[in-house]
Amino acid sequence: YNHSCGAKILYVKNRLNHSTNINIQFNGGAMKEKISGLAHLTEHMFFAGTDSLDKKAISKKYFDFISVNAITTIRNIVFMGNIFTEELTAYIDTVVEMITKSTFDTKRINEEKKVVYQEMKQNVDDYSYMSNLTDSSMIYGHDFINNSVIGNKQSVSKIKREDILDFVRSFFVANNAEIVICTPLSLSKVKRIVNDHLIKSLPSVDNFEPIGIQMYESKDFNYYQVEYKDIDKVYLYFSFKFDSNMYDLD
Helix, strand or coil: CCHHHCCEEEEEECCCCCEEEEEEEECCCHHHCCCCCHHHHHHHHCCCEECCCEHHHHHHHHHCCCEEEEEECCCCEEEEEEEEHHHHHHHHHHHHHHHHHECCCHHHHHHHHHHHHHHHHHHHCCHHHHHHHHHHHHHHCCCCCCCCCCCCHHHHHHCCHHHHHHHHHHHCCHHHEEEEEEECCCHHHHHHHHHHHCHHHCCCCCCCCCCEEEECCHHHEEEEEEEECCCCEEEEEEEECCCCCCEECC
């Protein structure tokens, strides 16, 4: 893992409506963990309470944005939001608060482990989930059958507070952030918001490089619109093609 790779923005101009779709992701998924299930439990702990907000309050603050979630994958931990564009700064500030202000209290860690154990029971009976583990094991050369993204009960039970703190210190740094965004805002404004509210608010490691900007052509992403009639708003959902060609803007 190369800490000096620098943060990145993957940017698409949304010319269809006034919504913003953003993923804030960190290259610290299951492939980076020392204990199976550590990345996933860390994601849970970002919602378990901060210095000033308890579990219920921080979860409410995050999920008050209209369509948001967070996931742990093989490669990344991702905070994702389909939000009103005017909420972009507030959304980024909330994600930063969860990363930098979470207490990772031992009692809460043990409580979240019980939640993870319940998820394990559900996944055992999920055929599609188990099929994905088989495919991932073949693709990545990792034993995800016995050491899946969610981990197993034996491995998760061994995770200590210091393991989570070390994982956060290693991977949730400014250099390791990748922001994937589709928005009507200009590229210069997006860069300013990301720099001021995300990059400058997260710790960084030595040899930090300036944030990198890359842009997709409009033909290189797929999208569909979802209309919320009760609030008279339209959101744009999009996904990037993995084989699309990006080019540096600076």
